[in-house]
Amino acid sequence: MCGITGSVWLRDHHRVDDALISRMTHVISHRGPNDAQVWADRSHRDASGNPMGVALGFRRLSIIDVAGSRQPMANEDGRVRMVFNGEIYNYRELRQRLQGSGHRFATEGDGESILHLYEDLGTDCFAHLNGMFAIAIWDAKQNRLVLGRDRIGQKPLYYSFKNERLVFGSELKSLAAVPGVCEQIDPAAVDQFLTYQYIPHPGTIWKGVHKLPPGHFAVLDSQGFRVQRYWDYDPSREIAISHGDAVERMRELLSDSVRMRMRSDVPLGSFLSGGIDSSLITALAGDHTETPLRTFSIGFPIADFDETAYAAQVAKHLGTDHTRFEVTPDAIEILDKLVWHYDEPFGDSSAVPTWYLSELTRQSVTVALSGDGGDELFAGYDRYRALWLSQKIQRLFPVHRAPGMGLIQRLPDSNRRNSVVRRGKRFLEAIGQPTVRRYMNWLQIFPESLRASLYRDDFFAELPDEDPVAFLESAWERSSGRDLVTRASTADVLSYLPCDLMTKVDIASMAHGLEVRQPMLDYRVVEFAASLPVRYKFRGRRGKLLLRDAFGDRIPASIFTRPKMGFGIPIANWFRDEFRDLLGDTMLAPDAKIHRFFRPEAIAALVAAHQSGEQNHGYRLWSLLILETWMRQTQGV
Structure with a gap:
């Protein structure tokens, strides 16, 4: 590396x-x-x-x-x-x-x-x-x-x-x-960044x-x-394979992928979040070590963002040599470091815990295995379930036209990551749209209408005619003819995975001289997962079925049924508390660099709506703060 x-x-x-x-x-x-x-x-x-x-x-x-x-x-x-x-x-x-x-x-x-x-x-x-x-x-x-x-x-x-x-x-x-x-x-790159929280390749x-x-x-x-x-697999093609053969092939491929990634002449360990993917990778890695595998998890003092208890449960079950780090994220302290290392605006706030986990893990090992890719390949995200459910509801009756929808949309947002109100509002905002646009609604940071209200007239005039959503639509079309869950997961493999997750992990880990290896992303596993009938991966609003069927005996059964938490930070709270002064000194300041693109009064309105609790603009404000910090670091801009 x-x-x-x-x-x-x-x-x-x-x-x-x-x-x-x-x-x-x-x-x-x-x-x-x-x-x-x-x-x-x-x-x-x-x-x-x-x-x-x-x-x-x-x-x-x-x-x-x-x-x-x-x-x-x-x-x-x-x-x-x-x-x-x-x-x-x-x-x-x-x-x-x-x-x-x-x-x-x-x-x-x-x-x-x-x-x-x-x-x-x-x-x-x-x-x-x-x-x-x-x-x-x-x-x-x-x-x-x-x-x-x-x-x-x-x-x-x-x-x-x-x-x-x-x-x-x-x-x-x-x-x-x-x-x-x-x-x-590039003005188009700014528009793409606000849409995706990253700038898609090749730009x-x-x-x-x-x-x-x-x-x-x-x-x-x-x-x-x-x-x-040079690589052009066909995600529109579904193979005919029995469930038993799929299970056996899954065991062979992932086990071999882990085996190959255990080759190292320096100390090697594994990230362990307590989720399905990292737990499976850790279990399979243990087959190739003579001593207990070193495992690492990171916890935060806010319960909604700490899943280390699950990691400890898996570590005990597998007999690993486990280390739990606990940190109080200080994004103000590492903000400039993050922006400098990522080189261009990158708005995924989970870069913060990834940074801390990489920094602390590197004190013990030089190589770490990770479970990245499991959600995209085996339909693990909540948004796949939302897409599946919205399609079923939409076939029965047009919910987006129901009385009271406007009232629901005006309900105040919650700071809690998985609050019913927050998830329900996002679901209802998207349900009446065409399928790929509906999916984009769950992905995008700033929707088109909000971006348009933010942009200065002269900046808007610089933007090309191409819609930023075209990047996702192109990836979506690669699996033409398949079911919606397969099309969404394929689009993520071709867009979100390389542009967001891989960028996040590479930069955060290499900033500390740590190599991260991702066995789920062996191209043989990727091609096999893409070719499978969706019923082997997703059914009845549950995903990752094939992983459970192939490896259910390797980790505690409760890991397969617990709610998914993700890898986040309390970004909404920060902008109401410790980031309040920082906002005033940066993107709300009269000399803010982002005023070159955005109307100051529109930025101020976003901040006010968030800090009053009327709306949760946490991720949007984080993206704007990242862009402002990047522009301040970039001399002559």
Whole structure:
């Protein structure tokens, strides 16, 4: 697990000198505290004899082959070089195959398998990798740079191709170190951020700077720069499989995925929230350890946001060496750190507990397993049940036209995360809309009408005609013809999972030099889950049925039936208490940076409605505060 960066330039006056590639590498030193290397070839010429050059930078967090596997790594004749962030879990199997075809290995690490696989297969190599990765390969034989990102988007990779120079990196801050790259805020990205609480790929907050989408590779050569998909599973296809065979296949796939992710030369543990997913991963990981597995959970002093009692129950059942951390979240204290590390506006407030959990876990281990992905793959979210229920109700009678709906919508909101009033209001707001728009209503932070009331006229005029919801609609259409729950979960796998959850976990964990591995997101598990009939995953308003049927004997039965809590913080309370003064000093201040986009009186109205208890705008205010803090950190904006 590491950080990578680099550049290729096609004209000598755009070259990256030693000082610049060192800055690009140093600024992501938190991703790799164990080693730093740079390499450059500034004497290279293209096929026409024109001067060109390449520079690669690498920061290492040593996990496998700790004493070796330094990067940038070269093949036998030195004409192919690579930097790589992530883990290749099937590297031992690939190594045997490659040695059999004559390749000589100089290290014991997982990265060298990529290098030799590329020599044999070129860009087809990515389809043979089982892992999480962001890869850059300089091929002097063909005068080209190849970038590749894993199928699910667990590892980030940003790039910009301007003025015949490509720059790339694991984090945006590497690109921002290059003059002329991160210059103009993209208005469309601001609109997307307020919609989703993240900025969807391939865009970023900066014009001309992009995220390489999951399951894609990019090539820069004499033909120009192009991006191409290499993984394209078909979620519209449902397989015919018996329930018994599905259970058996589920056991095989997830058990093997955990086994492969237990390979490590440094201390390894597991996050344990006490939910179904982390409990199952922890149980399966225990099959591959001779000593009790280290497990970690984090608790908060507010009961609505603390599920560590369930984690303790599972830990006792499984016999793990369990550590419970308790913290009082101080978002004011870590706000600037969070915003700096995430590089662009990122509004998921669960980044706060993820940050604390990563920081504290890293004191004991270097690698942690996580249950991420189970809700998306096996229909675990409450919103899937809401979608299913709304469809059934809507077929019987148009509830959204019933008398008294207006009165219900005017009921004051509750601070409690799972209050009946709060959930009921969101449900009723969406029930009369077209299906994908109905689902979007449960996802979006600022609905379209509220965004429009917030925007200044001049900013509104800068926005493109494309609706931000088009990103979700495109993901939704990938499972055309399937049932609503499958379509919603597929859309989440292709949008929310890589853009929100994977971003949150990668940045929070790598800020502390912790590697997080997610066995549920093995691409074989993802493809299998997508192909299953919905009745094996979801039935009668209950989700994750296949996980219960396949692994119900591994963890306490009560874990499968307890209410889902999620991983949150008391954000609504904060904006009525400890954040009250902060709001006045930042986004309510006369010199607030976000006034460039938003009407001050509209922001003030949101704050007033929230603090009076009339509405719960906690998540919206958090997004605005994140954006304001980011703009204050970004010099010259």
